[in-house]
Amino acid sequence: MSSTSVYPTPINAFKQSKRSVLSVIVDNEPGILARIVGLFSGRGYNIEALNVTVVDIKNNLSRITIETLGEEKVISQIIAQLEKLVPVHSATNLANLSESYEAEICLVKIEFDNNDQDQKILNFADIYRTRTVQKRQNIVVYEISGTSERINKFLDDLNTIGGIKVELVRSGPIGLGI
Amino acid sequence: MDNENEYTGADILLKALKDQEVDTIFGYPGGAVLPIYDAIFGQNFLKHVLVRQEAGAVHAAEGYARSSGKVGVLLVTSGPGVTNVVTGLTDALMDSIPIVCISGQVPSHLIGTDAFQECDTTGITRPCTKHNYLVKDVSKLSETIHEAFKIASSGRPGPVLIDIPKDVQFAKSKYIPKKDISFRGHRIKAGSKNVDINFVQELVNHIKNSVRPIFYVGGGCLNSGPQASQELIKLVNKTNIPITTTLHGLGCFPGEDKSSLGMLGMHGNYEANLAMNKCDLMINVGARFDDRVTGRLDAFSPDSVKFHIDIDQSSINKNVKVDFHTNTDITLTLKEINSYIESNNIELEKKDYTNWWGQINDWRKKECLHYEQGEEIIKPQHAISRLYDLTSKNDTFITTEVGQHQMWAAQYYKFSKPNRWITSGGLGTMGFGMPAAVGAQMANPDSLVIDIAGEASFLMNVQEIATAVQYKLPIKIFILNNEYMGMVRQWQELLHGSRYSESYVDALPDFKKLAESFNAVGVRAKNISELDDAINEMVSIDRPVIADIWVDKKENCFPMIPSGAAHHEMLLSKYDKEKPENQEKGKVLV
Numbered sequence: 080m081s082s083t084s085v086y087p088t089p090i091n092a093f094k095q096s097k098r099s100v101l102s103v104i105v106d107n108e109p110g111i112l113a114r115i116v117g118l119f120s121g122r123g124y125n126i127e128a129l130n131v132t133v134v135d136i137k138n139n140l141s142r143i144t145i146e147t148l149g150e151e152k153v154i155s156q157i158i159a160q161l162e163k164l165v166p167v168h169s170a171t172n173l174a175n176l177s178e179s180y181e182a183e184i185c186l187v188k189i190e191f192d193n194n195d196q197d198q199k200i201l202n203f204a205d206i207y208r209t210r211t212v213q214k215r216q217n218i219v220v221y222e223i224s225g226t227s228e229r230i231n232k233f234l235d236d237l238n239t240i241g242g243i244k245v246e247l248v249r250s251g252p253i254g255l256g257i
Numbered sequence: 258m259d260n261e262n263e264y265t266g267a268d269i270l271l272k273a274l275k276d277q278e279v280d281t282i283f284g285y286p287g288g289a290v291l292p293i294y295d296a297i298f299g300q301n302f303l304k305h306v307l308v309r310q311e312a313g314a315v316h317a318a319e320g321y322a323r324s325s326g327k328v329g330v331l332l333v334t335s336g337p338g339v340t341n342v343v344t345g346l347t348d349a350l351m352d353s354i355p356i357v358c359i360s361g362q363v364p365s366h367l368i369g370t371d372a373f374q375e376c377d378t379t380g381i382t383r384p385c386t387k388h389n390y391l392v393k394d395v396s397k398l399s400e401t402i403h404e405a406f407k408i409a410s411s412g413r414p415g416p417v418l419i420d421i422p423k424d425v426q427f428a429k430s431k432y433i434p435k436k437d438i439s440f441r442g443h444r445i446k447a448g449s450k451n452v453d454i455n456f457v458q459e460l461v462n463h464i465k466n467s468v469r470p471i472f473y474v475g476g477g478c479l480n481s482g483p484q485a486s487q488e489l490i491k492l493v494n495k496t497n498i499p500i501t502t503t504l505h506g507l508g509c510f511p512g513e514d515k516s517s518l519g520m521l522g523m524h525g526n527y528e529a530n531l532a533m534n535k536c537d538l539m540i541n542v543g544a545r546f547d548d549r550v551t552g553r554l555d556a557f558s559p560d561s562v563k564f565h566i567d568i569d570q571s572s573i574n575k576n577v578k579v580d581f582h583t584n585t586d587i588t589l590t591l592k593e594i595n596s597y598i599e600s601n602n603i604e605l606e607k608k609d610y611t612n613w614w615g616q617i618n619d620w621r622k623k624e625c626l627h628y629e630q631g632e633e634i635i636k637p638q639h640a641i642s643r644l645y646d647l648t649s650k651n652d653t654f655i656t657t658e659v660g661q662h663q664m665w666a667a668q669y670y671k672f673s674k675p676n677r678w679i680t681s682g683g684l685g686t687m688g689f690g691m692p693a694a695v696g697a698q699m700a701n702p703d704s705l706v707i708d709i710a711g712e713a714s715f716l717m718n719v720q721e722i723a724t725a726v727q728y729k730l731p732i733k734i735f736i737l738n739n740e741y742m743g744m745v746r747q748w749q750e751l752l753h754g755s756r757y758s759e760s761y762v763d764a765l766p767d768f769k770k771l772a773e774s775f776n777a778v779g780v781r782a783k784n785i786s787e788l789d790d791a792i793n794e795m796v797s798i799d800r801p802v803i804a805d806i807w808v809d810k811k812e813n814c815f816p817m818i819p820s821g822a823a824h825h826e827m828l829l830s831k832y833d834k835e836k837p838e839n840q841e842k843g844k845v846l847v
Contacts, residue, residue: 117384121384152578156575159575160571169443
C-alpha cells in the first residue's frame with residue numbers, strides 16, 4: 080500500500096494484500112459502466128468495490144474507482160484492457176504513482192441495549208474521530224472516513240462489543256494521485 | 258417547414274457510407290430497417306447483397322474486409338436479425354477484422370417495453386464488438402458513423418455496431434461530412450505513430466549477437482497493410498533469419514521461400530515448432546501468443562530473448578512475458594529496422610547462421626507433411642496439394658470452414674501474397690467459409706475464390722449458395738467429404754478411446770444434386786483418377802460450383818501438438834503415441 084490515509088489511523092500495521100485501486104477517467108456516456116463491469120466479469124477479474132461519479136461536467140468526464148485483487152501481471156492486463164475501451168481516457172493503478180491518497184466513507188448505524196455498550200461505542204467513535212450523524216436513545220449513526228483499512232479496523236473494534244446490532248453502507252475507496 | 262439541408266436518418270446513413278467510399282453492403286431487410294432499405298432503393302452507388310441469413314452477411318463482410326483491406330459493412334434488422342450476427346461479430350473481434358454492422362432497432366419510445374423484435378442489441382453485442390452505439394438523436398448520427406469507421410479500421414481493427422431506432426431513421430437533421438469531423442484522440446486507439454528507436458537498436462543488436470534467431474509472424478502483419486509484408490520480406494532476405502507464421506500470418510511472407518518454415522502451432526510444421534522451442538532470439542511481429550501456437554506455456558521457447566511488435570498494448574505480456582516490446586505500427590517499425598540496418602552499414606549478411614540452418618534442415622528431413630497417397634481413395638492432403646498445383650497460377654483467394662480441412666489447407670496450400678487466405682482462427686466458426694467466399698468474390702470479381710470446406714461446416718451456412726447464384730458470384734466450394742466432423746473424430750480417437758460420439762454425419766445430402774437445385778453446378782470426385790478432372794472442371798466453370806471430393810474417412814491431421822503438450826512433444830503420425838500424463842492433462846483443455 081503506497082497510498083496514505085487522509086486521516087490519522089490508530090493502528091499502522093495493515094495487512095499486506097494484493098489489492099489494487101484503479102482510477103479510470105471515462106467519457107460519461109450510456110453503457111460505459113456496463114462496458115467496464117462486463118470486462119471484469121467476462122475476463123474473470125474481481126471487483127471488490129466500485130465507485131462512479133461525474134467529475135467534470137464541462138468535458139463530460141466521470142471518474143470510476145475500482146478496487147480489485149490480483150497479482151501484478153493481472154493488474155497490468157486489466158489496465159491494458161481498460162485502456163482499449165473506446166470511452167476510456169486513462170486507467171491508473173494508484174499503487175504505481177509515487178504519491179497518492181485514498182479515502183472511503185462509511186455510514187454505520189449501531190443499535191445497543193445498555194450503557195456499557197454505549198460507553199464502548201463512544202470510546203471507539205472518539206478514537207476513530209467519527210462524525211455523529213444522528214443519536215437517539217438506543218441507536219446511533221456515525222460517519223467515518225479514511226482508507227478502507229481504517230474503516231475495517233473501526234468495524235473490527237465495534238464487533239468486539241457484544242450484543243449490539245450494526246448496519247452499514249460503504250462508498251468503496253476513492254483515490255487521487257498527486 | 259423542412260429545411261432543404263436536412264436529411265432523414267436513413268439518408269444520412271447512406272450519405273455517410275458514400276463519404277466512407279463504401280460500395281458494397283451485405284444485408285437482410287426487416288421491419289426496423291425499412292426506412293434504410295427505402296433509401297437504398299433510390300440510389301445507385303451502393304450495391305446491396307441480399308444474403309439468406311444474417312450470419313451470412315457478417316461472414317461475407319469479414320471475407321470482403323480480409324480480401325480487400327477495406328472495412329466490411331452489413332445491415333440487419335432488430336431482434337433476430339442482430340442476434341444472428343453475434344457469432345460473426347465475435348469472430349471478427351477475435352481475428353481483428355474491420356467491419357461495421359448497422360442494425361435497426363424498435364422506435365425509441367418502445368425501447369424497454371419488450372416490443373416486437375426488440376432486443377438489447379448494445380447489451381448483447383457489447384462484449385463481442387470493439388465498440389457499439391445506440392443512436393438516440395439523429396443529429397449525432399453522421400458523427401457516430403464516421404467515428405465507427407475510424408474505430409473499426411484503426412489500431413487493432415475490429416467490429417463496430419451502430420444500432421439505429423426506427424424513429425431516428427425517419428427523423429431529420431443536417432449531414433456532417435467526414436472531413437468536418439474532428440475525432441477525439443483517446444477514442445480512436447490508433448497506437449503510436451512514433452517508432453521506438455531504442456527498441457529498434459536493441460533488436461538489431463540482438464540480431465547481431467544471436468545464433469538461433471526466428472521470426473514469428475501473425476495476423477497483425479496483415480492488418481498493418483501490404484507494405485508491412487514488403488518490409489518483412491526485405492528484412493528476412495537481408496538477415497537470412499528463418500520465419501514461421503501463425504494461421505493468420507500465412508501469406509505475409511511467401512510460403513515457398515527458402516526462409517519460410519511454414520505455419521507453427523498445434524498443426525504447424527515440425528521444423529517451425531522445434532525452431533521456436535530451441536531459438537535464442539524470437540521476433541514476434543503482430544502475433545499474440547495464442548494457445549494454439551504456444552502449446553504448454555511453461556515449456557514455450559525457454560531459452561529465447563523475446564521481442565514483440567504489436568499495436569495492441571493488451572497483447573503484450575498477456576500469455577507470455579517478453580523482454581522488449583513496442584506498440585507502434587508494424588509497417589513503421591519494420592521500415593525503421595530496415596533503414597537502421599542500411600544506414601548504419603550493419604553487415605548482417607556475414608551471418609549465415611550455418612549451424613542453425615543445419616539444425617533446421619535436419620528437422621525438415623522428418624518431412625512432417627509426408628503422406629501416402631494410394632491408388633484408389635483420395636487422401637485429403639493430396640486433394641489440397643492438387644488444388645494448389647492446379648490453381649496457384651491464378652491469383653487465388655482461399656477461404657475455409659473450420660476443422661481438419663482448414664488445417665490441411667493451411668499446411669498444403671502455399672500463399673505468396675497477403676490477404677489471399679481468409680479463415681476463422683480465434684473463434685473457429687464452422688460455416689464461415691462459404692459466406693466469406695461470397696464477400697471475397699464481391700471484393701475481387703475477377704479472381705478465383707475457393708472455399709475449402711468440410712461437409713459438416715458447409716451445411717452450417719448452406720443457404721448462402723443462393724446468394725452466390727443470385728449475384729452470379731462464381732465461387733467454388735471444394736468439400737473434403739469424409740462424412741465425419743473430422744477434427745472432433747480425431748480428438749475422440751486420441752483422447753476418448755475412439756468413442757465417436759455424435760461425430761458421424763449421417764443422412765448427408767447429395768451435394769451434386771444440392772448444387773443443381775440451387776442452380777449452381779455440382780462436380781464430384783470419388784477416387785484418385787477423378788480428382789484432377791474435377792478440380793479442372795470446377796475452375797473452368799464461370800458459375801458457383803460445389804465440388805464433392807470423397808476423401809479417406811479415417812485420415813487424421815498431423816503433425817500435431819496435443820493439447821497440454823509442448824512444441825518439442827509433437828506427434829508426427831498416428832504411430833507416435835502421446836505420453837499418458839500429457840493425455841490426461843490435455844483432455845481437460847481445448
